[in-house]
Amino acid sequence: DAGITQSPRHKVTETGTPVTLRCHQTENHRYMYWYRQDPGHGLRLIHYSYGVKDTDKGEVSDGYSVSRSKTEDFLLTLESATSSQTSVYFCAISAHLVSGANVLTFGAGSRLTVL
Amino acid sequence: TQLLEQSPQFLSIQEGENLTVYCNSSSVFSSLQWYRQEPGEGPVLLVTVVTGGEVKKLKRLTFQFGDARKDSSLHITAAQPGDTGLYLCASAGGSGAGSYQLTFGKGTKLSVIP
Numbered sequence: 001d002a003g004i005t006q007s008p009r010h011k012v013t014e015t016g017t018p019v020t021l022r023c024h025q026t027e028n029h030r031y032m033y034w035y036r037q038d039p040g041h042g043l044r045l046i047h048y049s050y051g052v053k054d055t056d057k058g059e060v061s062d063g064y065s066v067s068r069s070k071t072e073d074f075l076l077t078l079e080s081a082t083s084s085q086t087s088v089y090f091c092a093i094s095a096h097l098v099s100g101a102n103v104l105t106f107g108a109g110s111r112l113t114v115l
Numbered sequence: 116t117q118l119l120e121q122s123p124q125f126l127s128i129q130e131g132e133n134l135t136v137y138c139n140s141s142s143v144f145s146s147l148q149w150y151r152q153e154p155g156e157g158p159v160l161l162v163t164v165v166t167g168g169e170v171k172k173l174k175r176l177t178f179q180f181g182d183a184r185k186d187s188s189l190h191i192t193a194a195q196p197g198d199t200g201l202y203l204c205a206s207a208g209g210s211g212a213g214s215y216q217l218t219f220g221k222g223t224k225l226s227v228i229p
Contacts, residue, residue, distance in 0.1 A: 035219075042221035043158070043203065058216065090157050094217075101146035101165055102207050104217060106157030 003027050006091050006107040014115050019078040021110050023091030025071075031094040032074040033058075033104065034066060036087040043090065049074055081114045088112075118142075119204055119220035127226040131193050136223040138204030139186045145207050147187050148217070149178055152201040161189075194227045201225075 003026035013019055023032060033048040035058075045058030047066040055066050063085060065077045078085055088111050092104040120139045128134055138147065146165045150158035162171050164180035164187060171178045175198075177190040191198055201224050205217045 033217075040221070043205075043219040045216055045218075048216060092157070101148070101163045102217060103148055103160050103163055104150075104158075104205075106159070108157050109155070 004091060004093055004105060004107045006089075006110045008110060009108065010111045012113045012115065013081055015082060016080050019081050019112065019114075021076045021089055021091075021112070023074045023076070023107060025074075025093050027093055027095075027105075028071060029093040029095060030071075031102075032068065033092040033094070034064075034074070034076045035090045035092065036060065037090060037109075038087050046076065046089075078112075081112075083114050086112060086114045119206060119218060121202075121204060121220035121223050123223060124221070125224050125226075127228065128194055130195060130227055130229050133190065133192050134194055134225070135188055135190045136202055136225070137186065137188050138220055140206065142185065144180075144184045144187070147180060147184075148205045149187070149189055150203040150205060150219075152203060152222075153199075158201075158203055191225075194225075196227045196229050199225055199227050 005024050007022045031050055034046040035043045037043050044060045046060055046064050047058055049055045049068040067075045088109045090109050091107040094102050094104050122137050148163045149161045151161055152158040162178045167184045168182045169180040175192045179188045201222045203219050203222045205219045
């Protein structure tokens with residue numbers, strides 16, 4: 001395994017409550033990502049980070065914020081969870097190959113249910 | 116954002132059959148990856164193709180990158196139940212920092228029946 005862990009793996013929460021998902025890596029990779037995966041939509045990028053305190057928005061960033069205070073940790077926060085944020089969330093890290101291609105290694109996912 | 120179309124969406128076949136799944140875009144790929152995802156797990160990289168016309172083989176899996184770098188295919192020979200899963204193609208968009216943002220197709224869900 002590439003040394004990427006997500007926590008919690010499963011969470012049930014109520015609408016309006018804050019939720020933080022954590023991604024921890026031991027590979028010292030510069031780039032980290034948060035995706036969500038939903039039936040019919042596939043994997044969609046929420047936010048990504050290209051270094052400590054350097055983050056940017058992805059395709060579906062509304063309602064989410066991220067922070068990266070250390071190379072190894074990337075946090076995804078839902079300030080006020082909504083039912084539309086029920087999803088499986090995947091963290092990924094990337095290594096940029098010599099060929100120029102960017103490949104991702106994914107965590108096992110965090111399943112979030114917002115009631 | 117580059118739009119990736121995968122087909123078919125679903126595929127159910129008998130063990131021992133051959134199959135091909137496709138990934139297409141209206142834009143040129145800088146590079147393309149294929150991932151496989153099993154239930155309850157994250158996607159795992161199968162292969163990366165970079166050069167137009169490139170063919171890569173991984174045991175019973177053959178990956179082809181179109182000459183124009185707008186399409187790719189994955190062919191599985193003599194499918195086995197262990198091949199069951201969601202097959203995703205992904206490509207980087209833009210340049211600079213954008214080249215680190217991978218866009219994924221919606222996937223082909225393959226079921227191989229023993």
